[in-house]
Amino acid sequence: xxxxxxxxxxVLAGLASALSGTSGVAGVAAVxxxxxxxxxxxxxxxxxxxxxxxxxxxxxxxxxSSIFWSVAVMLLLLVGVxxxxxxxxxxxxxxxxALFAVAAVLLLVPLAGLRHVPLPLVLLLAAGLVGAGGLMxxxxxxxxxxxxxEQ
Amino acid sequence: xxxxxxxxxxxxxxxxxxxxxxIFDDLAGLLAAGAVLFFLLFRGAVFFQxxxxxxxxxxxxxxxxxxxxxxxSLLGVETTVSYDPGSGLSVDLEDLIPAVAVAGSVQTVRRxxxxxxxxxxxxxxxxxxxxxxxxIRIAAGDPFFSASLSLKKPALKHPALRxxxxxxxxxxxxxxxxxxxxxxxxxxxxxxxxxxGYREYITGDSLEMVDWKISAKYGKMYVREVEGLSxxxxxxxxxxxxxxxxxxxxxFDRYSLEVNSAVQGSFTKFGSCPLLISxxxxxxxxxxxxxxxxxxxxxxAGIHPVERFAHLFRYLDPAVARARIRAINREVERSDPFRExxxxxxxxFGGGGGPIMFRQQVALAMRSSGAASVLLYTTAMGDxxxxxxxxxxxxxxxxxIAVHALGASGVGTVGRMLAAHEITAVEEI
Numbered sequence: 001x002x003x004x005x006x007x008x009x010x011v012l013a014g015l016a017s018a019l020s021g022t023s024g025v026a027g028v029a030a031v032x033x034x035x036x037x038x039x040x041x042x043x044x045x046x047x048x049x050x051x052x053x054x055x056x057x058x059x060x061x062x063x064x065s066s067i068f069w070s071v072a073v074m075l076l077l078l079v080g081v082x083x084x085x086x087x088x089x090x091x092x093x094x095x096x097x098a099l100f101a102v103a104a105v106l107l108l109v110p111l112a113g114l115r116h117v118p119l120p121l122v123l124l125l126a127a128g129l130v131g132a133g134g135l136m137x138x139x140x141x142x143x144x145x146x147x148x149x150e151q
Numbered sequence: 152x153x154x155x156x157x158x159x160x161x162x163x164x165x166x167x168x169x170x171x172x173x174i175f176d177d178l179a180g181l182l183a184a185g186a187v188l189f190f191l192l193f194r195g196a197v198f199f200q201x202x203x204x205x206x207x208x209x210x211x212x213x214x215x216x217x218x219x220x221x222x223x224s225l226l227g228v229e230t231t232v233s234y235d236p237g238s239g240l241s242v243d244l245e246d247l248i249p250a251v252a253v254a255g256s257v258q259t260v261r262r263x264x265x266x267x268x269x270x271x272x273x274x275x276x277x278x279x280x281x282x283x284x285x286x287i288r289i290a291a292g293d294p295f296f297s298a299s300l301s302l303k304k305p306a307l308k309h310p311a312l313r314x315x316x317x318x319x320x321x322x323x324x325x326x327x328x329x330x331x332x333x334x335x336x337x338x339x340x341x342x343x344x345x346x347x348g349y350r351e352y353i354t355g356d357s358l359e360m361v362d363w364k365i366s367a368k369y370g371k372m373y374v375r376e377v378e379g380l381s382x383x384x385x386x387x388x389x390x391x392x393x394x395x396x397x398x399x400x401x402x403f404d405r406y407s408l409e410v411n412s413a414v415q416g417s418f419t420k421f422g423s424c425p426l427l428i429s430x431x432x433x434x435x436x437x438x439x440x441x442x443x444x445x446x447x448x449x450x451x452a453g454i455h456p457v458e459r460f461a462h463l464f465r466y467l468d469p470a471v472a473r474a475r476i477r478a479i480n481r482e483v484e485r486s487d488p489f490r491e492x493x494x495x496x497x498x499x500f501g502g503g504g505g506p507i508m509f510r511q512q513v514a515l516a517m518r519s520s521g522a523a524s525v526l527l528y529t530t531a532m533g534d535x536x537x538x539x540x541x542x543x544x545x546x547x548x549x550x551x552i553a554v555h556a557l558g559a560s561g562v563g564t565v566g567r568m569l570a571a572h573e574i575t576a577v578e579e580i
Contacts, residue, residue: 049160056183063179070179074186085294100193108185117172117181124185131192139152146302
């Protein structure tokens, strides 16, 4: 996939959020910053990270209009990251990412119903810990199974 | 499973977004942080799944020249590893040699196709008996995560190898020329050594080591196992040479083999073998008596010349200093200002102060080992002041010590150095 497509999608989403809601100038400014980073980082190694950082600015600005725009911009940004790092080589990879996107929306959107940050932050940290803990359990299970020949 | 710098960068971005969200109470910032966090978890889960699939599809074929080999001989091996190449991870593989082996060459890895790798290497097995390969170490990574794992399933450890012992010829003994208790020959394998145990004959054992009386009594062939010193379990101290010493590979292999044989003999007989590995005034590792065979031989497999950081040639031991002062006083009868001045100088530099750290460590290890004797192995290269410290400590604790030095010149050097400390016999390796 051409790396310009995800970036263009981020720009369009950023502009749409700016024009449709209250983000206005802030949204447009964030899009301009993102575009500048996109152009200036063209031949730099690790460009995906610069775009992710600048794109997060667009996502935060888009959140002034609606937090759904934030989630959409972040998911588009992450498609760009996946593509840039070669994670989207097959259809299976694409389906896996789509599954992640759906799961992320289902997990993040309920948080939008809460008005202030501290409680959602705690919930997010708890979800992150549960995820990381589960991953560690599976990892050490694999280590244990691999070492069984030691007996 | 470890995150790469890229994953750490993404995590920092998530933290920054969360901090912004908390400070400005902006839910959009929090959702952006959450998306980044979930993305990291998602990548971790995908990496784990790919890695698991890689591990599950891994198979090994090994081509070895011989399956029955002599202890200490070089064995070449060609290992072909196949795995599912569809994971997209970058994969590095290492063939794990048996726990009782030392590497003879660097492993050369050649990719012969997608998901197919040929590893060529060689090693020496230092302990006799049946053994097998250690398995395969796999390291894989993607831009966000990397992991390495030693796979030790039985299917990855074949083929089994039988290692026949290195025979030790007995000069003039064991020919059946003697009688009664002297059957083994009047000349012992090593001076001061006695036969303290027996084990079943393994193919390749020298017939000179067979104890015919015991064998006839039990209807099975038994061989004698010599012990460094009479008594119980020995405490083995291995002195590694400095990497700057010009020690030939063949000589070091001989040294390594001798040490391995001694440790194996002790472990076979007593079920444990306290082991201290040092180089100069540095204690490199200590294996306590309760350690298992695997830990013991893995430690031994890693012995090689190291860089010495602590040299004790400037250290004057208080006991040595006192002995020198006594010697001066004995030799010079009349009052002599030079004698008194020399005594004062020696007292000033060596008479006071506690023992050095190395001596304390050796003392502690020796005491906690509960060993009945000490076997000290040294290549006798470079400064040997630490050898004196070990001998002095053994004498202080009342533990008999036997010193083994590499080569005739090593025996001479160590013998001269220890002559003042009542160690007259140094065995040659």
